[in-house]
Amino acid sequence: MQSLAPSSTISMKSIMRTPSPVPTPHRLAFTIQSAASRFDSASNTTNPAVSAAVPSTNNLSSGGVGKSRTDWQSSCAILASKVVSQQQNTEKTGGADNITVVNGHKTLDLVPIDNLPKPLTITDLSPAPMHGAQIRVAYQGVPGAYSEAAAGKAYPQCEAIPCDQFEVAFQAVELWIADRAVLPVENSLGGSIHRNYDLLLRHRLHIVGEVQLPVHHCLLALPGVRKEYINRVISHPQALAQCELTLTKLGLNITREAVDDTAGAAEFVAANNLRDTAAIASARAADLYNLNILADGIQDDSSNITRFVMLAREPIIPRTDRPFKTSIVFAHDKGTSVLFKVLSAFAFRNISLTKIESRPHRNRPIRLVDDANVGTAKHFEYMFYVDFEASMADVRAQNALAEVQEFTSFLRVLGSYPMDMTPWSPSRED
Numbered sequence: 001m002q003s004l005a006p007s008s009t010i011s012m013k014s015i016m017r018t019p020s021p022v023p024t025p026h027r028l029a030f031t032i033q034s035a036a037s038r039f040d041s042a043s044n045t046t047n048p049a050v051s052a053a054v055p056s057t058n059n060l061s062s063g064g065v066g067k068s069r070t071d072w073q074s075s076c077a078i079l080a081s082k083v084v085s086q087q088q089n090t091e092k093t094g095g096a097d098n099i100t101v102v103n104g105h106k107t108l109d110l111v112p113i114d115n116l117p118k119p120l121t122i123t124d125l126s127p128a129p130m131h132g133a134q135i136r137v138a139y140q141g142v143p144g145a146y147s148e149a150a151a152g153k154a155y156p157q158c159e160a161i162p163c164d165q166f167e168v169a170f171q172a173v174e175l176w177i178a179d180r181a182v183l184p185v186e187n188s189l190g191g192s193i194h195r196n197y198d199l200l201l202r203h204r205l206h207i208v209g210e211v212q213l214p215v216h217h218c219l220l221a222l223p224g225v226r227k228e229y230i231n232r233v234i235s236h237p238q239a240l241a242q243c244e245l246t247l248t249k250l251g252l253n254i255t256r257e258a259v260d261d262t263a264g265a266a267e268f269v270a271a272n273n274l275r276d277t278a279a280i281a282s283a284r285a286a287d288l289y290n291l292n293i294l295a296d297g298i299q300d301d302s303s304n305i306t307r308f309v310m311l312a313r314e315p316i317i318p319r320t321d322r323p324f325k326t327s328i329v330f331a332h333d334k335g336t337s338v339l340f341k342v343l344s345a346f347a348f349r350n351i352s353l354t355k356i357e358s359r360p361h362r363n364r365p366i367r368l369v370d371d372a373n374v375g376t377a378k379h380f381e382y383m384f385y386v387d388f389e390a391s392m393a394d395v396r397a398q399n400a401l402a403e404v405q406e407f408t409s410f411l412r413v414l415g416s417y418p419m420d421m422t423p424w425s426p427s428r429e430d
């Protein structure tokens, strides 16, 4: 992995001024203008390849899924895999007539010849960027951050692009400044990184993979500084949470301050020559910013692991020849025991769930139920995020989602992607 030097981070302002989407050797910073809206207006057309692929009576293209362009794109991978199997059937039974039946209308007559969908190749399944250059991966933080290490694990030959916020990493991909974003979503000690769950819904990117990274924290200070001199520890809030007990055991029951990322904390201590402040960060951050390691492995549990997801503009085609995971998000507005019904759609098909997370339903956070006798009940409304162990190319998953759609008012597939099957070793990787 090629990493941009610590001093060469870029700001999003400079991106907005850049006329063409070339990688810029700086850290990306936040922009006021919504990249998502720019991207939308630039490409708000229906892909003929996808429209040709959608059976008009398909469950997944009606109701909650398929109402908006977002849902439409999110369903793309499912539909593509369905069409592949439909086309295989067509080949067996012969002729374009069957394709017409699958599509529900004479699509082949309507699609202009230069807009015909390109055949899938093996490169559609590989992480190689379309422009043929080194893959550019946006991450939040500065060099030495765990997210940078995760980018290197996911795409070993990548050019890692530091961004000052998660939002910026999403925008970098949407604006074609990066090919992928790698973002933390949960940690075994600290729990979910809620911000990224919310951003997954607000943006239109697709989850195309996951990596799990053992996180090995060190306590860093300027050379010559001893533990006794320290009266403040700074780091990313997740890192502070992951080391809470150990810090107390080390006698460092002192001020703890949250900053944007672990390596940024190390950089801050070094840049400001802070002799009373320590940072929690990786050993690589100690190297990069010339700090000493005062204590090694200070996470509260040695099996401290963070899960990251890789995001891209297009979904990958789901497969069944290796373990896949699928991530969905849904909401419901009526009915009883909806969560139970949704979860049983997976249980009855022997599909294991690996994660469930709920977040406030931002568009409609509260539902009021008036009863003249007892007053007004105020129910909180949620978005439910579920990860399950099956590929969208697996008919069990397709049927489960068709059933889930019956109980939900909104359903989006965030991605169907290969599971990280790296053998478990809680040793250091930073």
Ligand SMILES: O=C(O)C(=O)C[C@]1(C(=O)O)C=C[C@@H](O)C=C1
Pocket (backbone or CB within 6 Å): 140, 141, 144, 145, 146, 147, 148, 184, 187, 193, 215, 236, 238, 239, 260, 261, 262, 263, 306
């Ligand atoms: O600050 C960093 O180094 C990050 O990459 C962020 C982050 C996170 O958001 O959880 C990633 C892994 C660790 O769990 C701690 C911090």
